Amino acid sequence: MSTNENKDQFRPENHEHDHFLLTTVVGSYPKPKWLNRAKELYEDPDHDFDADDWREAKDDAARLITQEHERAGLDAVVDGEMRRNEMVEFFAHRIEGYEFNGPVKVWGHNYFDKPSVVDEVEYDENWLVDEYEFTASATDRPVKVPITGPYTLASWSFNEAYEDDEELAYDLADLVNEEIEKLVDAGARYIQIDEPALATTPDDHAIVGEALEHIVADIPDDVRIGLHVCYGDYSRIYPEILEFPVDEFDLELANGDYEQLDVFKDPEFEKDLALGVCDVHVAEVESVEQIEENIEKGLEVVPPEQLVVSPDCGVKLLPRDVAYGKMENMVQAARNVEAKLDEGTIDVDRGTAAPADD
Template identity: 80%
Template sequence: MTDATDSSDDAPNSKDQFRPVGHENEHFLLTTVVGSYPKPKWLDRARELYQGGDTTKPREHQGEHAEELPDFDEDAWEEAKDDASRLITKEHERAGLDVVVDGEMRRNEMVEFFAHRIDGYEFNGPVKVWGHNYFDKPSVVSEVEYDETWLVDEYEFTADVADRPVKVPITGPYTLANWSFNEAYDDLESLAVDLADLVNEEIQKLVDAGARYIQIDEPALATTPDDHAIVGECLEHIVADIPEDVRVGLHVCYGDYSRIYPEVLEYPVDEFDLELCNGDYDQLDVFKDPAFTADLALGVVDAHVAEVETVEEIKANIRKGLEVVPPEQLVVSPDCGLKLLPREVAYEKMANLVTAAREVEADLDAGEITVDAAPAKADD
């Protein structure tokens, strides 16, 4: 399914395993997305129809005896999601990304989607989170158990559509626990660890299906940094018995990173995906001392701003990453998921991101960029 070559790096889960065949530059800055992407407007309309919205013909076409359209049934809804997944996967490839996802076209919300698939969760209606925004916050009412697979079908469909490697984002167990009502466990830690075992079970199935790039999303981490040890324990459970050639990343956004660094360097992951562009890289220095020993997936476009960054602006942002790690440890991505942006803006950001990465690679090849950061590994 992929156009990636074998890794030339000693580490079996190096980002170089995703280097495209015939890559034009000696240096390689892997380009990817965090996960979510704007849904086509017709997919939102399809969801409304499937969930019991208006199933009649458009008002302007309704005569006195207009017949109702057929119900928008399960088959129609599945077809709509398949079509959206194909569309966005190919849109990512058209933008030039080295590793793609389907934009999470089948997912509604990062906790709710998984809670519906885990035994032990139930829903009692939405709660207000801020302003006029509501979140269908689930409750854990009994011991959580693994039942149906969560993402295997999604991965297999996307991998079949894609001509490039596919990454699988999964909401992490700490966020699944922290953003839920706990009515069954003595404490957050015991719930999160049980959920981590379920995430491990799902990853095992994804690996069996061919997945080699897994991203654990833990946005709750940097907002509750005193619990970083719980996240570390969860990650140990998550990666247990996962093959070495499977790349595991951790996405963290928001919060004060100085409260979790350098402790997070002890986490058993290959890559940290960090939101820094939105804060104008004010926290960049946090990661310079001690040296950053993992790969850095640096956010170089702002997921919260609808203006498209120029190629030159993005190149300057990429060079900020080279202040922390050398090129062999740098991955280039947006700050966070792009689902709240207009779709044309999201696409232009991705296309400019890829162009900027390729130009920085060429500048590195030509010796036009001085890299101060030296390679640093965990055993240094």
């Protein structure tokens, strides 16, 4: 399947424009306040809020946020990671070979329950299949499944069992591959590998590339594989990342006011670009017009058929109304840019307004 066909499988029926800019989110979304309260009740031995109650609460939250993504108009939705606590911890609890010894201070007053790898890692139970199947049953739109990548799972853990993190990352990549195979069997067609650690140690891009080769082994061509990378100096990993076996790169660029956009212009960006067009670090909703301008910056790098529209990163730290407002305006901006492309009022070679006819 070609890259364009891979993307167009997510095009809604009766899409109003000839052009199609796939709109989606990176993954996380603010949890309803009552879900946090439900967790407190479940963890309190003095309350009779049991496992069934806690499961029902998570189901309700996942259904609610999936529908919120639908209401915002997103083409590919996520449940907002309502069942996940943290991007490494969630998976480490489900992988044999990891153990937890208490929280570690990471910055300021923030703590991270950093796990240790104490034995050879093994696949023990499904990680996300139940989550995917529930979300897919709650919507008629395509569901994207974010998975923390093996390099980040290795780098953000204490390695007490392997000779080095590279060896650990490859073993973890085989487990990610096993999980994706199960997700594909369940119907998933859009998988996003999250590797934020790559930006902090960009010299290891070759390790990430090899890990991705493990991940995509025997995965059908009609399954869209994306890689999310945020922060850091992209010039240290580009153009090497073009060799990665993925369909789409999801990149944080709005927060840096697109100062690194030129990095991706030479050599030519051959993959799909999921362009961050909303700054998740700013608790204000960008206007539709501002987001349109941001989207059009992406057309300086890739043609419309290779452009995907997304926020910079997960939006879980924003107020929920702000997160929703960003998504809603982002979708409207994408539809507006599609209309301009149909009309020929955007010069796709430069991402700027085309000159008016004389």
